[in-house]
Every structure is written in C-alpha cells, then in structure tokens.
Amino acid sequence: MIANPGPIDHPQDIAQELAERLRIADLIVQPTADGITTLWIPRLQLRAVLDYLKRHPSPYQMLFDLTAVDERQRVHRHGLPESDFTVIYHLLSFTRNEDIRLKVALSEDDLALPTVCGLWPSANWYEREVWDLFGIVFEGHPHLRRIIMPPTWEGHPLRKDHYARATEREPFGLPDERQDIEQNALRFVPEDWGMSRRSEDTDFMFLNMGPNHPSVHGAFRIALQLDGEEIVNALPDIGYHHRGAEKMSERQSWHTYIPYTDRIDYLGGSMNNLPYVLAVEKLAGIKVPERAEVIRVMIAELYRLASHLLFYGTFAQDIGQMSPIFYMFIDREKVFDIVESISGARMHSSYFRIGGVAMDLPKGWDRRIREFVDYLPGRLDDYDKLVMQNSTIKRRTQGVGAYSTEEAIAWSATGAGLRATGLAWDYRKARPYSGYQHYEFEIPTAEHGDCYDRCAVRVEEMRQSVRIIRQCLDNMPEGPYKADHPLTTPPPKTRTLHDIETLIQHFLNVSWGPVVPAGEACVTVEATKGLNAYYLTSDGGGMSYRTRIRTPSFAHLQMIPMLCRGMMVADLIAILASIDFVMADVDR
Missing domain, CATH: 3.30.460.80 (NADH:ubiquinone oxidoreductase Nqo5 subunit)
Structure with a gap:
C-alpha cells in the first residue's frame, strides 16, 4: 500500500x-x-x-x-x-x-x-x-493513428499555423469524389485497429456499441470483438464530441474563456472554472480574499453533489434499476435551484472569476442551503437501501471491472477510481487549495477496485461534501468577494462607479481582457471525476498562448479494454456506468 x-x-x-x-x-x-x-x-x-x-x-x-x-x-x-x-x-x-x-x-x-x-x-x-x-x-508506438480528429483530417489543429475558425476557410463543400473518400474512411477494418483472429479457422464477430447508445453516456463508440457473448477485445473510439476547447483558448481573452471551462465536464459546472482561474491567479500573482475562497469551496462541493447524484442514478439505471434516478434527479434539481439563487444560472453558472466570484452571496443565501444539507443525508440513507443493498446490483457489480492500485496508477486513474483500490489520495488533503486545509472531512476508500466499490466511494464522498458545505455555512467570513487587484475581472461595481481609473480598467479588462505576465502555471483540483488540471502558458498578452486541459475521463476510458476482456457484454455496461465519464471531458 x-x-x-x-x-x-x-x-x-x-x-x-x-x-x-x-x-x-x-x-x-x-x-x-x-x-x-x-x-x-x-x-x-x-x-x-x-x-x-x-x-x-x-x-x-x-x-x-x-x-x-x-x-x-x-x-x-x-x-x-x-x-x-x-x-x-x-x-x-x-x-x-x-x-x-x-x-x-x-x-x-x-x-x-x-x-x-x-x-x-x-x-x-x-x-x-x-x-x-x-x-x-x-x-515504436503500437498504434499511432488519429484519436481526436477524423482519419481524413488534413493538418494538425493545435499547430499555430492551423486555422481556428471555419470563417478562415473557404465555404464547406462535399463533392461526390470527396464524399466517397469520407464514406470509405468509415469502413471498419479490424486489422487497422490492431485486432487479430483467434485462429485461422475463425472469423471476426463484431458489435458496434455506439456512437449513439444510451449506456455510453454521449457520442462515444466501442468496437467489440466477440466470441459468442464473451468480449475478446474492446476498442474505444473517441473524438465525436471534440469542440476544440484548447484551440479556442488562443482566440479568447483570459476572462471570456471562463464559460468554455464550464462545458468540459459539463456536469461539474463551476468546478471546472476553479483550476483555470487558480492558474491565471498564479500567473498574475493575485491573492483571493478569504470570503471568495469559502464561497468557491461551497459552490464546488454543491456541484460535486449534483454530479454524483446523476452518476448514482444512471449507475443504477444502466444496470436495470429504474426507480432511483427519478428520486435522485429531484435532489439534483434542488442543488441547481440553490446555485441559480446565488449565481443566476444552473448547470453552467460560470460563477468563478479571476480574483474571486462574479457576485456576492444574496441576502438570505444560507436558508435554502441549510435546509438541503439537513435533508440530503436521510435521502442518501434511503438510497443505500434502494441501490447499494440491492442483491441484483451487488451480483452485477461486485468483482466486475476490478483493478489494483498499481494498475490504476499505471493507467493514470485518479479520483474515486483510484481510491476504490484502497489508496487514500485526495488532492484536497494531499495538496490543499482554496483553503481546503481548514475543513474537516474524511477520504472515502474501498478495497476491491471493482464497479461496486467505485460507486460506494462516490456515495460516501457525497456525505463528506455535505460536511464541508456545513462548515462553509457556519464559518462564512465577512469581507470582499473579489481581490482588489488591477487584473481582477471585472473590478467591483462600487469602485467602477466611483472613480474614472477603475472605469477605464473595467472597460479594458472586459473589452480586451487583462494582460497576464509571461510565464507558465499548472493547477490541479480534485474534480467530480478525478484530477482536473489547467496548464496555462502566457506570452505576456491578453490571451493564453497555450491552454492544456488535463481531464480525468480521458485517462479512464483508456482502461476499458483491460477491464472487460473475458467479460460479458452486460458486464461492460456496468463497467461503463462505474467509470463516471463525460465525453466532453474526454474530447474537449
């Protein structure tokens, strides 16, 4: 260990x-x-x-x-x-x-x-x-072929001389000869994917799972090689959801890029804002006020609850239990009601800002949150009886899709998938950020690293999130919700209306964005699905020179072939449900 x-x-x-x-x-x-x-x-x-x-x-x-x-x-x-x-x-x-x-x-x-x-x-x-x-x-790479872009794509998109917008190219057209090329590229050739027949007298038996299938949770395809219903090989095919999030950072100001981050793990909301704004703040030397840090932690943990509730419900649904998701979505809507009352938006609130948060907490903000954290633990207890103690759920998930701590590390697995193997590693504890060192909470772990344990860890994480939110409620400090720094965007409204210098700063920062000093900074957070990191490179301008988004789901999906060889197709459904991935988090 x-x-x-x-x-x-x-x-x-x-x-x-x-x-x-x-x-x-x-x-x-x-x-x-x-x-x-x-x-x-x-x-x-x-x-x-x-x-x-x-x-x-x-x-x-x-x-x-x-x-x-x-x-x-x-x-x-x-x-x-x-x-x-x-x-x-x-x-x-x-x-x-x-x-x-x-x-x-x-x-x-x-x-x-x-x-x-x-x-x-x-x-x-x-x-x-x-x-x-x-x-x-x-x-020496075993299978060096395109992974994000289509096989017929020309060029390499993150090079500086590759266009970023369709308006930089001639209008799109698909003449007959080009259509034939594109159609031919869609043909599935097993050997091109590294597949081989089991013996000379056997043929391939394939099943395409996706790219439109409810259990793959997005535009995602798995090419299954089968022997009867036993999985011989499973090859994930990603890229259907790619939107060029890293490329777009080169065309957006440091401030206007924040809404793009919401759409990466779109179930994590402002949790995605956090590593980005923390990285910008490191580059700019901005110290965030204590009140803003506590607000950020509270909102991040609320989004963790929203994401885990969706995971919990779809996990049970994918295995065949229909009732839990309806109850859990009701609870998830309560989280969104709280976030909306604070930020004005629900799933994609883009509430965090460089230097703090977009606006202060409204009057009476604590009442609805306190009601929710008093209400949720009892609901989680009911869900334990409904899902975790259900004999069918246990038979379908215990011992299925298991891996060890060493295997998890070798495949770059993080978050609940790593902690389910017994390793008590949580970034909020190991390397506290945003004041997490001041909160009392435990690191849930399990032993077997299987589908059941990955779910069990996330269930207990929800209880720990409730503990953290209670501490935010009871210890919310007074003071500013945004740093008093010239690169904070936008500056506090009261100062903007008070003096011309701040009004000019507001105009420049909102219109063209702040100019961040040249340098590099990477910040990692314990996000809803594992470790999420933003590695920013500034060339001393108003936009990022290079934005690297390290997402947990990209690494986790790569483990699918290892997890499901020799399993049944029904086991693969349980494995996919237990990974808790989002395709926007994979493809970016």
Missing part, C-alpha cells in the same frame, strides 16, 4: 541527482509560476530519465499528463533552449507528494521521440493525441 504523506519540507534536488547519476551535462532548470520542478532534458536521454524517475526509491509513479506546445510564435523565451515544438511530460509522485515536469525540445524538421508506452500504458492515448494535434511522431 502506498502511503499518503504530507508535503516534503526539503525535497531532494532531483535536478542535481539526474545530472550526476545519468551524467547529463546540459540539463536546464526552468523557473515557473507554479513552483513545479521543470527540467529541459536532451532528447537522447529521455527514456533513461523517465525510467530512472519511475524506478527511483521514491519514485514518480504516475504519468499524470503528456502534451506539447508549438513554440514558433512565442516571444518570451528568455533562458530557454531553442525549440520549434516542445513535448512535456508531467509526472506525479505519491511517495514524495510532488510533481516533476520534463520538457524535450524538437526542431520542425525532426519531430520524433521514442514512445514511453513500455513504461506507462496510459502513454498510448496521450502520444496519439500529441501526434494527432501537433504532428509529433512517437517511434
């Missing part, structure tokens, strides 16, 4: 250790706004460095993220090595309770790196995504 220590006060100088042990002479340390150790390493040393860090006595066990950035138009690169494209590896250590970021510089005429799928199986999809969106080849 991996321990869950607090932060290390004097972490080992990993940069010096790498230089000495691996004899790397040209290691470059880059300072960043987030304080994460960031090292530029030579391309030829990449595998050796990653292998060393993973097998270290205090290892960086998880490949938390793998992404890239097109550096060709970046101006503020003082002290950084020459690079046309940079590939970034973000590793997470549970034993050290710290992260490390490794960067590899590539020239435009030689965009290739060795694959790291042999070290982390989760690298498979991340490398495919980087190849798809940036055109960087990973040599």
Whole structure:
C-alpha cells in the first residue's frame, strides 16, 4: 500500500541527482509560476530519465499528463533552449507528494521521440493525441493513428499555423469524389485497429456499441470483438464530441474563456472554472480574499453533489434499476435551484472569476442551503437501501471491472477510481487549495477496485461534501468577494462607479481582457471525476498562448479494454456506468 504523506519540507534536488547519476551535462532548470520542478532534458536521454524517475526509491509513479506546445510564435523565451515544438511530460509522485515536469525540445524538421508506452500504458492515448494535434511522431508506438480528429483530417489543429475558425476557410463543400473518400474512411477494418483472429479457422464477430447508445453516456463508440457473448477485445473510439476547447483558448481573452471551462465536464459546472482561474491567479500573482475562497469551496462541493447524484442514478439505471434516478434527479434539481439563487444560472453558472466570484452571496443565501444539507443525508440513507443493498446490483457489480492500485496508477486513474483500490489520495488533503486545509472531512476508500466499490466511494464522498458545505455555512467570513487587484475581472461595481481609473480598467479588462505576465502555471483540483488540471502558458498578452486541459475521463476510458476482456457484454455496461465519464471531458 502506498502511503499518503504530507508535503516534503526539503525535497531532494532531483535536478542535481539526474545530472550526476545519468551524467547529463546540459540539463536546464526552468523557473515557473507554479513552483513545479521543470527540467529541459536532451532528447537522447529521455527514456533513461523517465525510467530512472519511475524506478527511483521514491519514485514518480504516475504519468499524470503528456502534451506539447508549438513554440514558433512565442516571444518570451528568455533562458530557454531553442525549440520549434516542445513535448512535456508531467509526472506525479505519491511517495514524495510532488510533481516533476520534463520538457524535450524538437526542431520542425525532426519531430520524433521514442514512445514511453513500455513504461506507462496510459502513454498510448496521450502520444496519439500529441501526434494527432501537433504532428509529433512517437517511434515504436503500437498504434499511432488519429484519436481526436477524423482519419481524413488534413493538418494538425493545435499547430499555430492551423486555422481556428471555419470563417478562415473557404465555404464547406462535399463533392461526390470527396464524399466517397469520407464514406470509405468509415469502413471498419479490424486489422487497422490492431485486432487479430483467434485462429485461422475463425472469423471476426463484431458489435458496434455506439456512437449513439444510451449506456455510453454521449457520442462515444466501442468496437467489440466477440466470441459468442464473451468480449475478446474492446476498442474505444473517441473524438465525436471534440469542440476544440484548447484551440479556442488562443482566440479568447483570459476572462471570456471562463464559460468554455464550464462545458468540459459539463456536469461539474463551476468546478471546472476553479483550476483555470487558480492558474491565471498564479500567473498574475493575485491573492483571493478569504470570503471568495469559502464561497468557491461551497459552490464546488454543491456541484460535486449534483454530479454524483446523476452518476448514482444512471449507475443504477444502466444496470436495470429504474426507480432511483427519478428520486435522485429531484435532489439534483434542488442543488441547481440553490446555485441559480446565488449565481443566476444552473448547470453552467460560470460563477468563478479571476480574483474571486462574479457576485456576492444574496441576502438570505444560507436558508435554502441549510435546509438541503439537513435533508440530503436521510435521502442518501434511503438510497443505500434502494441501490447499494440491492442483491441484483451487488451480483452485477461486485468483482466486475476490478483493478489494483498499481494498475490504476499505471493507467493514470485518479479520483474515486483510484481510491476504490484502497489508496487514500485526495488532492484536497494531499495538496490543499482554496483553503481546503481548514475543513474537516474524511477520504472515502474501498478495497476491491471493482464497479461496486467505485460507486460506494462516490456515495460516501457525497456525505463528506455535505460536511464541508456545513462548515462553509457556519464559518462564512465577512469581507470582499473579489481581490482588489488591477487584473481582477471585472473590478467591483462600487469602485467602477466611483472613480474614472477603475472605469477605464473595467472597460479594458472586459473589452480586451487583462494582460497576464509571461510565464507558465499548472493547477490541479480534485474534480467530480478525478484530477482536473489547467496548464496555462502566457506570452505576456491578453490571451493564453497555450491552454492544456488535463481531464480525468480521458485517462479512464483508456482502461476499458483491460477491464472487460473475458467479460460479458452486460458486464461492460456496468463497467461503463462505474467509470463516471463525460465525453466532453474526454474530447474537449
């Protein structure tokens, strides 16, 4: 079992250790706004460095993220090595309770790196995504093909020279010859997907599940290879929901991009705003008032309840129990009523702002919340009897889709999926943000890592969210709901109406957006479905130069083939229900 220590006060100088042990002479340390150790390493040393860090006595066990950035138009690169494209590896250590970021510089005429799928199986999809969106080849990858964009797409969309809007192209047309090409690309060729026959005298038997099927919770397809009803292989096919959220960040001001974040995990609402605004605040050096922090925590936990209630109901429904979802949706509507009374909106409130929240709490805000947190625990007890103690639910989910802590880490699983294996790792406890260190709550865990345990952990998380919200109610501080900082958007209305300087600031920030100092910052939060991170790169302008959105669902769906081989089709439905994914969270 991996321990869950607090932060290390004097972490080992990993940069010096790498230089000495691996004899790397040209290691470059880059300072960043987030304080994460960031090292530029030579391309030829990449595998050796990653292998060393993973097998270290205090290892960086998880490949938390793998992404890239097109550096060709970046101006503020003082002290950084020459690079046309940079590939970034973000590793997470549970034993050290710290992260490390490794960067590899590539020239435009030689965009290739060795694959790291042999070290982390989760690298498979991340490398495919980087190849798809940036055109960087990973040599030795088992199946390097497009993952987000259609197979016929021309170009690599996250390159700076790729268009962002349809208005930048000629009007769309689909002549007959092009239609034939597109139709032919839709043909399912098993060998192209890495499938193989069991023996020479057998043929493939396939079942397309999706992309429009109620149990896949969105536009998502799984190509099943079957032997009777037994699953031989299952290959997820994503990208149907891709809307270019990261690309759009290059065309929106720091402020106007906030509503886009609501639509990533669209069930998490303002929970998605939080890592984004926290990252901008790190870049800008903005300190958020205590009242704003408490409001943020309260709203985030309310959205956690809304998301988990939907999960709970659809989990039971997918397995065949129809009644619970109707009761749970009633409770979810109560959450939305509360959020609406505070922010004016429901699912997509976009309530958090750079420096605080959009508006202060209304008069009498606490009454409805207090009624709800008094009401919900009894309902959860009833749902335990209705769902968790139901013998059919137990038979369909216990022992199904199980994985160990080591497997979860290898596949970059986080959130309830990781805690269901017995690892008590919650970002709110391990690395508190927004004042979570001041709240008393427990980290729910389970033992078997199966479908049943993943549900049980989320059920107990709801009870802990109620505890946190009660503490917000009882300890809401007085004071401003937004920072008194020139980059806070928009500034407080009372000051805007008082002096011309603030009125000008309001006009500039709302019209063109604040100008954020050049730098890089990544902030991670314990979101509804696992760890959600925004890694922002500012080039000293009014828009993000690069916005990387690390979502939990992307990593979790990659585990499907491992979880369901040898299972029945009905088991796959239970597995999908227990993962608790949202396709907008996957495709972005």
